[in-house]
Amino acid sequence: LLEFRGITKDYRLGKTVVRALRGLDLVVEEGEVIAIMGPSGSGKSTLMHIVGALDTPTGGTAFLDGQDLQQLKEHQLVALRGKKVGFVFQTFNLVQTLSAQRNVELPMIFQGIRKGERARRARELLIKVGLGDRVKHKPNELSGGERQRVAMARALANDPEIILADEPTGNLDTESGTPVLAMLKKLSVNDGKTVIIVTHDPDAAAIADRIVRLRDGHIVEEEVRNA
Amino acid sequence: LLEFRGITKDYRLGKTVVRALRGLDLVVEEGEVIAIMGPSGSGKSTLMHIVGALDTPTGGTAFLDGQDLQQLKEHQLVALRGKKVGFVFQTFNLVQTLSAQRNVELPMIFQGIRKGERARRARELLIKVGLGDRVKHKPNELSGGERQRVAMARALANDPEIILADEPTGNLDTESGTPVLAMLKKLSVNDGKTVIIVTHDPDAAAIADRIVRLRDGHIVEEEVRNA
Numbered sequence A, B: 001l002l003e004f005r006g007i008t009k010d011y012r013l014g015k016t017v018v019r020a021l022r023g024l025d026l027v028v029e030e031g032e033v034i035a036i037m038g039p040s041g042s043g044k045s046t047l048m049h050i051v052g053a054l055d056t057p058t059g060g061t062a063f064l065d066g067q068d069l070q071q072l073k074e075h076q077l078v079a080l081r082g083k084k085v086g087f088v089f090q091t092f093n094l095v096q097t098l099s100a101q102r103n104v105e106l107p108m109i110f111q112g113i114r115k116g117e118r119a120r121r122a123r124e125l126l127i128k129v130g131l132g133d134r135v136k137h138k139p140n141e142l143s144g145g146e147r148q149r150v151a152m153a154r155a156l157a158n159d160p161e162i163i164l165a166d167e168p169t170g171n172l173d174t175e176s177g178t179p180v181l182a183m184l185k186k187l188s189v190n191d192g193k194t195v196i197i198v199t200h201d202p203d204a205a206a207i208a209d210r211i212v213r214l215r216d217g218h219i220v221e222e223e224v225r226n227a
């Protein structure tokens, strides 16, 4: 399903170069739950952006469902992402002027889903993440963990094949985080979705089939949890 | 030092009212380390903003060092906060156009610290949080946990008496978070500073003298850890 080989990523900053990823291979099968872990600054979010086709690697090859991502034009990448990938950003990236419900509806507008169906599905997803009584709140009228859960609901709006969640429980206590993790696990076990989670929360890593550990832009360890 | 009694906080949203804090008492002695814990949406950040005089309660009394916060004018609150309180926001609140070093220098400019001393102190604080080689990076050129650590360094810029840190390790793995927590503990033990941390990270709660647990805007439990 996902095949990334020899991936490097350099950021240029004036005269210096920050080598965020220094050559790594990642192959993910359909329906797997992967946890990507590692110290702050080790390259996890950079890798997630490349896997989600939101950024291009400096070197290496990237295939999603057999398609060479580096051969696709921008509008083709946008179409591919819109249909197949749900992204929960580490910074949430919610639209500040829209309510929680409208934020979750936004990706569905791009896919041409009708208004009534959009509203119904958005409310259903917000109830699932425990925010049924906060649907009309704007992001600055929500707590940190509530914003994070709106971002999770939005990532699921178009029922994507691949869910990429960057620190989905970072702002959540155990009681609020457990339903989110259970939902992610179900998407894999029941619906065959592929889930990749960046985390340093052991409870989130516990739902993974495989843990990939990064350090300084390398994969230093892979741990298979379920045979 | 800090005396908050009968604190309520209501948010008005159109016709509905969200009662974020429903009457709570919090008394904090000088030099204490307090951990505030509780589910997402239970009122922790709301309480932190009131304790840090960044927001006013709907009801109740608020005294900081014997001063009635509700009798102070805006410019007096700004002066009090600038001198005595260091705040690490859950959303970091860094200035996007300034480098990490300039972000840490900013509070010192308001206190009239000279340029050379500001730069020296900012670099020293950034080295302490493990970002000595990222001082020139702007926030969008840093990882999530690195931004969080810049926010921590900035909170300590004016050597405040009171440090309020809202989820200081939310984006940090254990290896990156341990030095931050050790630094906060030292500020209390060595320098007699008062430290209040909102967290759901057990490692952060472990440095506290007392844990205050919130649920639905109430304090439901207090646990004294060190006699």
Ligand SMILES: Nc1ncnc2c1ncn2[C@@H]1O[C@H](COP(=O)(O)OP(=O)(O)OP(=O)(O)O)[C@@H](O)[C@H]1O
Pocket (backbone or CB within 6 Å): A134, A137, A140, A141, A142, A143, A144, A145, A146, A171, A172, A173, B011, B012, B013, B018, B019, B020, B038, B039, B040, B041, B042, B043, B044, B045, B046, B047, B090
């Ligand atoms: N400006 C606002 N307008 C309306 N409701 C608000 C506003 N800010 C916060 N709230 C609501 O008040 C409640 C408490 O929010 P608060 O940010 O204090 O929670 P929290 O304990 O910090 O949560 P988290 O752990 O998710 O950060 C939440 O349910 C939130 O939806």
Ligand SMILES: Nc1ncnc2c1ncn2[C@@H]1O[C@H](COP(=O)(O)OP(=O)(O)OP(=O)(O)O)[C@@H](O)[C@H]1O
Pocket (backbone or CB within 6 Å): A011, A012, A013, A018, A019, A020, A038, A039, A040, A041, A042, A043, A044, A045, A046, A047, A090, B134, B137, B140, B141, B142, B143, B144, B145, B146, B171, B172, B173
């Ligand atoms: N736009 C950029 N320009 C320069 N350096 C960058 C940029 N974005 C990230 N970096 C650097 O690349 C490294 C990897 O960043 P990345 O965000 O992938 O880390 P991370 O593993 O997600 O960390 P965290 O756990 O703190 O979120 C970091 O050291 C960061 O400073």
Ligand SMILES: [Mg+2]
Pocket (backbone or CB within 6 Å): A044, A045, A046, A090, A166, B143, B144, B145
């Ligand atoms: Mg990251």
Ligand SMILES: [Mg+2]
Pocket (backbone or CB within 6 Å): A143, A144, A145, B044, B045, B046, B090, B166
């Ligand atoms: Mg909060």
